[in-house]
Amino acid sequence: MGWQDAEGGTPLPPLYSTTEDFPKRDKILPQFDSNFEEKLFAERQEKLARIAALATGPDATPAQLQAARYPNSFPFTINVPDLRAAGDPKTGEELEASPIPAAITGRVMAHRSQGKAGFAVLQQNGTRLQIYVRKDDVGSSPEQAQALFDLYKLLDLGDIVGVRGTLMRTRTGELTLHARAIDIQPGQPALVLLTKSMLALPDKYSGLEDIETRYRRRYVDLIMNSGAQAKPAPSADVSSRPESEQSADAVERPASPPTPDTQQPTPDTELNVRATFVKRAAVLRAIRTFFDARGYLEVETPMLHPVAGGATARPFTTHHNALDMPLYLRIAPELYLKRLVVGGLDRVYEINRNFRNEGVSPRHNPEFTMLEFYQAYANYHDLMDLTQELITDVSKEVNGTTIAKFPLPQGPRAGEWVEIDLANWQKLSMREAIIKFWPASAGTPPTLESITTQLDHCLHNASKSMEAYLENFSEGDQYDEAQLVADDPEALQSLREVFELRRRTRELQRSLKQIFDKHLRDGSNKAYSDIFELFAEEHLIQPTIIYDFPLAVSPLSKVKPDEPEWTERFEFYIGGFEVGNAFSELNDPVDQEGRFNDQLAQKAAGDDEAMGEMDSDYVRALGYGLPPTAGEGIGIDRLTMILTGSRSIRDVILFPLMRPEKKDAEKSELEKESDASHGESAE
């Protein structure tokens, strides 16, 4: 873009000094919901007009002025992280002796003016760099310098600018781009406004902390929580100022360049939303590399399903207008992927979204990303090996280590940070896991033999034992908590622990009883997986493969040759929750049809967790012959949670589902409308 010298020396007239000066106008953008924002918007429109006039000079036509408000490019020579990498190892003397010129862009995150000079901090690609603007050397003529310094003074936090200059170090050692004309882009101004920010960024120091706003306005979250904010880490010593100390050191001993996009989050580092999503992309890339290298073909199967199959979950329903047919958003790609193996694509994988019309929790989002892969001529033992290899590999690729620091999301230790070694796996059969984590309150754990052949008996004993255990507890009710506070805080603490233990035991006992009663009614082996979830799941923090699932909960898995009530299926658990699910695929079409029918019968009998519809084309596909095949699904969001140390699935999904935030006015209008329609329909 061209630059014309503006008239020098003319002081800028003030903006609005009082609210009365503030021009009355119709609301331009109704989504600005406060007077503050409306006023700010108007002020910044005014500043933008002035900046455009400074850029074009006094003789510009209205069309030129309009175009100057939003320039359409800036020929930057380097990204800020790369420029830092180039400048951080250099001392001030070195930078003076052999200047490094650069043209960069960035968002203004700090703006400090002091008369006829000023510093601003730009942020780009998650990295910050200070710029220095002096009135006497920012332009190549006094007139241009005046105009550019006027422009500098009209900048606001949040503005996106282009800056040309050479690297220097300040007195305190901070690497800084000194804005001035540079030889590599002759005749171009040292400072250009590229986009004006019309809204106020959050507090420059505290940033954006409100969790709800962070999810709803992820764009602001990404600006403010990019790992470059001014505030020290929460657990760091507040009295020290680590950044300024580092800067002071840098004169003699320059610090290595910060790498905010690759650092491993731990309880000791600050929130870095940007790094989380950069890492999520790295997870996907590593998975693709892993499967591509092993001869798997990446495929895409339908998301719109006439029959929602492949999992037990409630689907979202929709409708195709032209064909006038009901459709479901897929709950799993499984049945399509196995059709492809029938078709001779022996190794396939798909990474894409599934949709389940169920609750929202720190581990569930209605749409989530699933990896599914299928391998012909393999069984679940092969996939156990492959899984360990995959997870270890991805972790190394993404984090450079197999150690993950992770805040436990649930259970008695919820919130506690644990260290997980993703290269160190254990395997337990489901029944072994139940025995291993059999709670003390449930009495002597059963043997493998007894739990396999006498489940009724085991559940009966456990239930009785827990009832007795709870009765012995009841004396705890007699303590007076207030008295204990005064007497002995430690005793109170241990009393609280006792209460907590009793509460948990009571819940455990209640759940156990429900499982037992249900089992007595239907005699189903589903009780095994229910008990497993109740007793064992929360303890599975280190990577654990749980294998051999009851037939009753595995309608798509092959049964074990020696135990027809059990299937060749495993799930793996990390951090106390399920991350993946795999099995030797059932490929007998007759058996498969029978199992679908069983599921339909269970559904009809009121079991919400049964599959509700027969996919007869899938059965037909099996009729052509599915080779012996093993398949697996891995929750990418959950895996990413572990690899990024995120405590909620919402922290690894850019735009998690939120309830709409209705404005009061809208709400009352909606109410009126619905009242009116009720009135009409009543007539």
Place this chain on the structure above:
RNA sequence: GGACGCGUAGCUCAGCUGGUAGAGCAUUCGACUCUUAAUCGACUGGUCGUAGGUUCGAUCCCUACCGCGUCCA
């Protein structure tokens, strides 16, 4: 779905078992040519989530609802 917690200025937060609101940052104006949570001076900014109730009087107490969070199912 249940229990508990939170909702006060654009952001981060105070607000005393009731007397219609404060701070810092940001904004606006002024000073300052190496600052860095810049500093100094002056100002501006609020339907205290929403709707009812109790009260002479409600940000505060009560009820319902909305949104978010945590735990549980």
